[in-house]
Amino acid sequence: xxxxxxxxxxxxxxxxxxxxxxxxxxxxxxxxxxxxxxxxxxxxxxxxxxxxxxxxxxxxxxxxxxxxxxxxxxxxxxxxxxxxxxxxxxxxxxxxxxxxxxxxxxxxxxxxxxxxxxxxxxxxxxxxxxxxxxxxxxxxxxxxxxxxxxxxxxxxxxxxxxxxxxxxxxxxxxxxxxxxxxxxxxxxxxxxxxxxxxxxxxxxxxxxxxxxxxxxxxxxxxxxxxxxxxxxxxxxxxxxxxxxxxxxxxxxxxxxxxxxxxxxxxxxxxxxxxxxxxxxxxxxxxxxxxxxxxxxxxxxxxxxxxxxx
Ligand code: TUI
Numbered sequence: 001x002x003x004x005x006x007x008x009x010x011x012x013x014x015x016x017x018x019x020x021x022x023x024x025x026x027x028x029x030x031x032x033x034x035x036x037x038x039x040x041x042x043x044x045x046x047x048x049x050x051x052x053x054x055x056x057x058x059x060x061x062x063x064x065x066x067x068x069x070x071x072x073x074x075x076x077x078x079x080x081x082x083x084x085x086x087x088x089x090x091x092x093x094x095x096x097x098x099x100x101x102x103x104x105x106x107x108x109x110x111x112x113x114x115x116x117x118x119x120x121x122x123x124x125x126x127x128x129x130x131x132x133x134x135x136x137x138x139x140x141x142x143x144x145x146x147x148x149x150x151x152x153x154x155x156x157x158x159x160x161x162x163x164x165x166x167x168x169x170x171x172x173x174x175x176x177x178x179x180x181x182x183x184x185x186x187x188x189x190x191x192x193x194x195x196x197x198x199x200x201x202x203x204x205x206x207x208x209x210x211x212x213x214x215x216x217x218x219x220x221x222x223x224x225x226x227x228x229x230x231x232x233x234x235x236x237x238x239x240x241x242x243x244x245x246x247x248x249x250x251x252x253x254x255x256x257x258x259x260x261x262x263x264x265x266x267x268x269x270x271x272x273x274x275x276x277x278x279x280x281x282x283x284x285x286x287x288x289x290x291x292x293x294x295x296x297x298x299x300x301x302x303x304x305x306x307x308x309x
Contacts, residue, residue, distance in 0.1 A: 001013050001014060001299060001302075001303065003164065003186035003187060004133075004164040004186050005133060005164050005166060005186045005187035006187075008112055008132055008133060008164065009038050009065055009067075009090070009091055009112060010065050010090070011033070011036060011037060011038050011064065011065060012036030012037075013035075013036045013037050013295060013299050014037075014166070014186060014187030014188065015032075015036075015037035015038070015177075015187065015188055015189075015190060015295055015298065015299070016037060016038045016040065016067075016093070016114075016135070016166060016187060016188070016189045016190070017029065017032040017037060017038065017039050017040050017189070017190060017191070017194050018040070018069075018141075018142075018168065018189055018190060018191025018192075018194070019040040019041075019042045019043075019067075019068075019069020019071075019093050019095065019116075020042055020142070020143065020191050020195070020277065021042045021044035021045070021071055021143070021262055021277075022042070022044055022262045022263055022265075022266040022267070023042065023195065023200065023202055023266055024039075024040050024041055024042035024069065025041060025042075025054055025201065026041055026054045026055075026057040026058035026061060027061070027199050027200075027201055028194060028197065028199050028200045028201070028291070029041045029058050029062075029066050029067075030058050030061035030062040030066065030199075031061075031197070031199035031290070031291035031292070032066075032194065032291050032295070033058075033062045033064040033065065033066040034061070034062050034064060034291075034292070035291045035292040035294070035295035035296070036064075036295055036299075037291075037295050038065060038066060038067055038091060039058070039062070039066045039067070040066065040067045040068065040069045040091075040093060041054045041055060041058060041066070041067070041068050041069070042068075042069045042071070043068055043069060043070045043071055043074060043076070043077075043080040044071050044074065044262075045071065045074045045075070045076065046074075046076070046080075047076060048076060048079045048080060048083055051068065051080055051083055052083060052087060055068065055083075055084075055087045055089060056087070065090045065091060066089075066090070066091070067089060067090065067091030067092060067093060067112075067114075068080070068084050068089050068091075068092055068093075069092075069093045069094070069095060069116075070084070070092060070093075070094045070095075070099065070102075071094075071095055071096050072094055072095065072096050072097030072098070072099060073096045073097060081099075081102040081105070081106070082105075084106070084111060085105060085106065085109040085111065089111060090110075090111065090112060091111065091112045091114065092106060092111050092112070092113055092114065093114045093115070093116055093135060093189075094113075094114075094115045094116060095116045095143075095144065096144050096227075098115070098122065098125065098126075099113070099115050099126075099129075100125070100126075100129045103129050103130045103131065104130070107130050112132045112133075113130070113131050113132050114131065114132060114133045114134060114135055114166065115131050115134055115135070116134070116135040116137050116168070116189075117134050117135070117136060117137065117157070118136075118137055118138075118139075118145065118146020118147070118148065118153070119146060119148065119153070120153075120156050120157055120160045123136065123157045123160060123161055123165075124160055124161065127161050127162065127163050131163060132163060133163050133164045133165065133166060133186075133187075134157065134161065134163065134165055134166070135165075135166045135167075135168050135189045136150075136153050136154045136157040136158075136165050136166070136167055136168065136185070137150075137153075137168040137169050137189070138150025138151070138152075138153050138154070138167075138168065138169030138170060139169065139220075139230075140169035140170030140230075140279055140280040140281065141168055141169040141170070141191065141230065141279050141280075142191055142192055142218075142230050142231070142277045142278040142279040143191075143229055143230060143277040144227055144228070144229055145169075145220065145228055145229070145230050149169070149170075150167060150168070150169035150170050150171070150180075151183075153169075154167045154180060154183040154184070154185050155183040155184060158183060158184030158185065159184075164186040164187065165184065165185050165186060165187075166185060166186070166187035166188060166189050167180035167183065167185035167187070167188050167189070168188065168189035168190075168191070169279065169280075170279060170280055170281045171188045171189075171190055171193075171281070172190060172192060172193040172279075172281045172284055172285055173193075173284070173297070173298055173301060174297065174298045174299070174300065174301020174302035174303075174304070174305060175301065175302075175305065176188065176281070177298055177299075177301075177302035178301075178302045178305040178306050181302070181306060190298075191278075191279055192210065192278050192279035192281055192282050192285060193281075193285060193294055193298075194291060194294065195207065195210050195278060195285075196210045196211060196285050196287065196288045196289070197288065197289060197290065197291045197294055198288055198289065198290045198291070199290065199291050202266050203265070203266060203267060203268060203269030204269065205269030205271065206265060206266060206269055206276055207288055209232045209234070209276055209278075209282075210232070210278060210282050210285055211285065211286060211287065211288070213232055213278070213282035213283050213285070214283045215283035215284075216283070217232055217233045217282060217283060218230050218231065218232060218233065218278060218279065218280045218282060218283075219231060219232075219233050219237050219238070219241050221237055221240040221241050221244060221254075221275075222240070222244070222254060222258070223244070224244055224251050224254070225251045225254055225255055229258075229275065229277060230277065230278070230279065230280065231275050231276050231277050231278065232276040232277075232278050232282060234271050234274075234276060235271060235272065236261070236271065236272060236273060236274060236275070237275065237276070240254060240257065240258070257273075258275055261273060261274055261275035262274075262275055262277065265277070
């Protein structure tokens with residue numbers, strides 16, 4: 001399990017927890033880091049004081065390296081980008097945009113920079129801009145997604161870059177991890193599996209939706225707004241999908257309905273107005289476990305499979 005990613009990040013296993021907005025707070029991040037992976041705290045749309053507090057609390061719970069995900073569409077992205085430097089955070093991942101303008105300052109401060117990208121073109125741009133690694137995120141992922149499947153994207157990004165590649169999208173067990181390694185990835189980013197962990201503090205309704213989900217229970221909404229998002233099928237996401245399909249919701253009306261809907265899902269378990277973002281692999285997840293067990297089982301299964309091949 002030693003790869004350029006474990007070396008770069010100083011962790012035991014090349015498993016990074018997804019930087020899920022509203023979900024990934026310090027309790028989850030510290031648990032994943034303590035399990036030997038890299039936990040992430042999501043900046044999302046949060047204000048600077050919230051993220052500072054989360055980073056400090058995470059430091060109290062773990063002496064292992066952990067990171068922060070900066071969601072680049074956030075109006076606070078500039079402040080959060082500076083905060084990670086001021087707080088001495090070791091690893092930054094980014095999503096929903098190009099982090100090019102922040103990379104020189106992060107590098108100068110010794111922060112390891114790992115943009116999440118949905119295409120080969122963006123991956124190449126990030127390598128040129130000085131990224132240390134990339135997360136190649138397939139369309140199986142939860143939340144804001146690109147078009148290309150993990151199976152097609154990862155080997156093409158691996159071929160195009162010199163820096164190490166972390167695979168994401170549809171990976172929730174050791175088989176997924178081993179498959180990613182066969183494509184040339186040197187690490188995996190895992191989100192949905194950690195939603196169903198004991199340390200993840202989402203509303204119980206959210207965990208129940210993940211546990212009960214079957215293979216066909218995720219849906220992509222919002223393609224026509226330019227921000228396609230994968231969520232679990234609920235009354236609300238079906239209403240959005242139908243409105244998009246039959247034209248009864250304009251893109252503006254769609255955006256208004258989804259404003260604040262991540263918080264409503266994560267904190268309130270609100271099935272009428274909440275967006276329960278999750279990956280297409282939710283159907284394979286049937287139980288809630290501690291992060292340490294999740295990480296151990298994934299690593300053991302992947303190692304067994306890779307030794308046999
Ligand atoms: O960012 C994610 N997943 C997310 S962010 C999020 S919060 C949100 N809510 C509503 C709308 C948008 C965001 C929920 N899930 N994953 C990484 C990711 N990055 N997926 C796609 C991209 C991406 C897209 C465009 C990365 C770079 C990019 O660059 C465009 C350009 O040319 O600059």
